[in-house]
Amino acid sequence: MSDTSKPWNSPMPNPQFDLMRRILSAPSPVGLEGAMTYGVLKPHFESFAPADWQLQQFMGHAGVVLDTHPGRDDLFKVMIIGHADKIRMQVRSIGEDGKIWINTDSFLPTVLIGHEVTLFSEDPEAPGRYRRIDGGTVEALGAIHFSDPAQRSGEKGIKKEQIYLDLQIHGENKKQQVENLGVRPGDSIILDRPIRPGFSPDTFYGAYLDNGLGCFVTAEVARLIAEAGGTEQVRVLFTIASYEEIGRFGSRVMAGELRPDAIIAVDVNHDYVAAPGIGDRRMQPLEMGKGFTMSVGAIASEQLNRIIETTAREHDIPMQRDIVGVDTGTDGMAGVLASVDCAATSIGFPIRNMHTISETGYTKDVLAAIHVITRAVKALDALPNPHQEFRNNHPRLDQAGPLAHQGSDKPEKTDK
The missing domain is CATH 3.40.630.10 (Zn peptidases)
Structure with missing residues (x-):
């Protein structure tokens, strides 16, 4: 009840x-x-x-x-x-291959890989107006096949400089495609995970x-x-x-x-x-x-x-x-x-x-x-x-009194 x-x-x-x-x-x-x-x-x-x-x-x-x-x-x-x-990520630079290199701020780089994010881009033609870009994922290596043995075993981690945003850009002029979206260095990126009730009673989880x-x-x-x-x-x-x-x-x-x-x-x-x-x-x-x-x-x-x-x-x-x-x-x-x-x-x-x-x-x-x-x-x-x-x-430690027992001699608690 x-x-x-x-x-x-x-x-x-x-x-x-x-x-x-x-x-x-x-x-x-x-x-x-x-x-x-x-x-x-x-x-x-x-x-x-x-x-x-x-x-x-x-x-x-x-x-x-x-x-x-x-x-x-x-x-x-x-x-x-x-x-x-x-805490957020920010666009650092845009590569010729369409990769959006990002700063990871206060995140551990490894906890970001593979997660969906939202990028908020300020309209270059209308400063102060923002657009959102959904569906990108944070990546670092691309696939286990491209990692060295130390990374596969966990002996070697991921550096923050390796983290990038993948918008699934393909075709010719990939960098220009990203720039055409209005993406610029400094744009903010946040994780896309609203909270929801957890498996155990009275718990919840999310970003x-x-x-x-x-x-x-x-x-x-x-x-x-x-x-x-x-x-x-x-x-x-x-x-x-x-x-x-x-x-x-x-x-x-x-x-x-x-x-x-x-x-x-x-x-x-x-x-x-x-x-x-x-x-x-x-x-x-x-x-x-x-x-x-x-x-x-x-x-x-x-x-x-x-x-x-x-x-x-x-x-x-x-x-x-x-x-x-x-x-x-x-x-x-x-x-x-x-x-x-x-x-x-x-x-x-x-x-x-x-x-x-x-x-x-x-x-x-x-x-x-x-x-x-x-x-x-x-x-x-x-x-x-x-x-x-x-x-x-304010507390006065010079007025602290001595204990009246020595731990093992402490009286049992009563309801009085």
């Missing part, structure tokens, strides 16, 4: 899954994020946002911010960030969970906060950023512009338990299906983490601690990168096969992230003075 009071324990409803699919399928390679931000998320925000909330747009990128209390700089500002940009999922979570938190009547002393900035995949530039611009008091980044994480060859490295046992993840380390605020973890425990929302060392690797770093004084952390969900065409996630982990952030925002709103709460309550 579905537990409506704890939706993270129930299958994701079909309309919610369809929204997630629409967000993830929007073609939004780095620098061209408008399909997701303006094409899907902006109208979605406008469909439920109260009249006094305001959508903010930017000049240098296609990010958007839905602001619950525009102009109220006296309120405690919480920025919740997902990033819309997808670009990184990080349409963070945008989906941000949008769903906004909807739930709106349906609950908003907030009183917390100004929430529901933020869809850009440029994360090339250095987290979009979010740091937004943090610099809007100067939040707290940042909660939402981004995918790794399922280290399922990752091949990772077990012997003694990574933290993050695992798909065990709940959302919360960053510990780097710039992650212990005060903000305390509120999130307390919220998760109070509502029995499954949580995993993610050890991030010197860098969260997410937009959670936006505040310090923008030289803004703010508390920050990063919330995620373990996925498999990151930066491939078959990224795999678990809907209940995503739902757990949505609802823990929503409830944490409500907990922040209930504080007597959020500004002073963070200024005055």
Whole structure:
């Protein structure tokens, strides 16, 4: 039976899954994020946002911010960030034989071979107008028959310089045929694989969970906060950023512009338990299906983490601690990168096969992230003075007390 009071324990409803699919399928390679931000998320925000909330747009990128209390700089500002940009390939040059040589960006070259892609070509005669070319495949060797023995055995890999796009061009003047299509160096290419339900219950897979999922979570938190009547002393900035995949530039611009008091980044994480060859490295046992993840380390605020973890425990929302060392690797770093004084952390969900065409996630982990952030925002709103709460309550390790037991002597847990 579905537990409506704890939706993270129930299958994701079909309309919610369809929204997630629409967000993830929007073609939004780095620098061209408008399909997701303006094409899907902006109208979605406008469909439920109260009249006094305001959508903010930017000049240098296609990010958007839905602001619950525009102009109220006296309120405690919480920025919740997902990033819309997808890693992409780009046309590098066109060969005389019709091969379109491409840069692979943040993909491993070997995970691309044989997959269908979409190329977005800007019309040379009408700058700013784009056309799509479907049906091309990413190739490197052409056939096993043309590879050397080391490649056949797996001892030798594929270099990124060997990757090209094949549009099945044939006949005379192959390069000219490609150029006649308007294909030029710099054109963006993305993988063609919309998400779909997986074989096991409550799973899904496809391309670009990184990080349409963070945008989906941000949008769903906004909807739930709106349906609950908003907030009183917390100004929430529901933020869809850009440029994360090339250095987290979009979010740091937004943090610099809007100067939040707290940042909660939402981004995918790794399922280290399922990752091949990772077990012997003694990574933290993050695992798909065990709940959302919360960053510990780097710039992650212990005060903000305390509120999130307390919220998760109070509502029995499954949580995993993610050890991030010197860098969260997410937009959670936006505040310090923008030289803004703010508390920050990063919330995620373990996925498999990151930066491939078959990224795999678990809907209940995503739902757990949505609802823990929503409830944490409500907990922040209930504080007597959020500004002073963070200024005055930094952890003091000099006040740490000694343990009253030695491990083996620890008393059994009781219900008291």
